[in-house]
Amino acid sequence: MRILCIGDVVGGVGCAFLRSKLPAIKKYEGIDFVICNGENSSDGNGITPSSAQYLFDSGVDAITLGNHTFRRKEFYDYLDENLFIARPANFPEKTTPGSGIINVDTGRRIISIINIMGTSYMDNNLDCAFACVDKMLKRAEGNIIIVDFHAEATGEKRAMGYYLDGRVSAMFGTHTHVQTSDAQVLPNGTGYITDVGMTGTIHSVLGVKSDIIINKYKSKLPARFDLASGECKMECVIFDIDEKTGKCRNANAMRIE
Numbered sequence: 192m193r194i195l196c197i198g199d200v201v202g203g204v205g206c207a208f209l210r211s212k213l214p215a216i217k218k219y220e221g222i223d224f225v226i227c228n229g230e231n232s233s234d235g236n237g238i239t240p241s242s243a244q245y246l247f248d249s250g251v252d253a254i255t256l257g258n259h260t261f262r263r264k265e266f267y268d269y270l271d272e273n274l275f276i277a278r279p280a281n282f283p284e285k286t287t288p289g290s291g292i293i294n295v296d297t298g299r300r301i302i303s304i305i306n307i308m309g310t311s312y313m314d315n316n317l318d319c320a321f322a323c324v325d326k327m328l329k330r331a332e333g334n335i336i337i338v339d340f341h342a343e344a345t346g347e348k349r350a351m352g353y354y355l356d357g358r359v360s361a362m363f364g365t366h367t368h369v370q371t372s373d374a375q376v377l378p379n380g381t382g383y384i385t386d387v388g389m390t391g392t393i394h395s396v397l398g399v400k401s402d403i404i405i406n407k408y409k410s411k412l413p414a415r416f417d418l419a420s421g422e423c424k425m426e427c428v429i430f431d432i433d434e435k436t437g438k439c440r441n442a443n444a445m446r447i448e
C-alpha cells in the first residue's frame with residue numbers, strides 16, 4: 192500500500208495548490224491513501240469546517256492537526272462529528288473535542304492514524320508524548336499504523352521515531368514547515384522523516400509574508416500574520432507499506448512545484 196503524507200497546508204493558497212496537484216500525483220504514483228496536516232489550512236491560522244472539507248473534496252482521505260487545532264471555535268463540533276480527522280492525542284481526553292486516533296476502513300485494510308504533539312519548546316502542560324502514544328497504540332485496530340508527530344525539536348522527533356521503530360508502519364514529523372533530508376526506513380521497519388515540510392508559498396517565512404516576520408523580530412512587537420502569495424510547493428513523503436506485515440519497505444520524500 193502506498194500512503195502519501197503531505198506537510199502542513201498553509202491557508203487558501205496552499206489548499207488551492209494541493210487541489211491542483213494531488214489528483215495527478217495520486218494517479219502517477221499509484222497512491223492508495225492520502226493524509227495531510229491541515230491545522231493551518233484556514234487563512235488567518237487554524238482550521239475551519241470549510242477548509243477541512245475543501246481538503247477532503249480535493250482527494251485527501253484523512254487530516255491530522257497540531258497546536259493551532261483549537262483556534263477556531265466553529266471547528267469544535269465538526270471535529271467531534273468527523274471520523275477522518277485526528278487531533279493531538281495528548282490534550283485532555285475527556286474535555287477536548289475530537290480524538291487522537293482514527294481507524295479508517297479502506298475496504299482493503301484498516302489504517303490507524305495517530306496524531307501526537309511534542310512538548311519541547313511547545314506546550315509543556317500536555318501529557319508526555321511518549322506515554323500518550325503508548326495509550327493510542329492500544330486502540331489501533333489495523334496493522335498499518337501511521338503517526339503524525341507535530342513537534343518543534345528535531346531531537347524529540349528523532350527520539351520518537353526510534354521509540355516507535357517496529358511498532359508502527361511510519362512516522363512523519365510536522366510543524367516546522369521545512370522538509371528534512373532524512374526520509375528512511377528505520378532498522379525495525381518503520382518509515383520515518385523528521386519533518387515532511389509545507390504546502391504553500393515558496394518565497395515566504397513558513398507561508399507568511401517575509402517582511403512581516405522580519406519586522407516582528409526587529410521590533411519585538413506583535414504582528415498580524417498575512418499569508419504570502421506567489422509560486423507554491425507541496426512537500427510530502429510516500430511510504431510503501433507491506434499490507435501483510437505493516438512494515439515499511441521504502442520512504443521517498445518529494446517536493447512538487
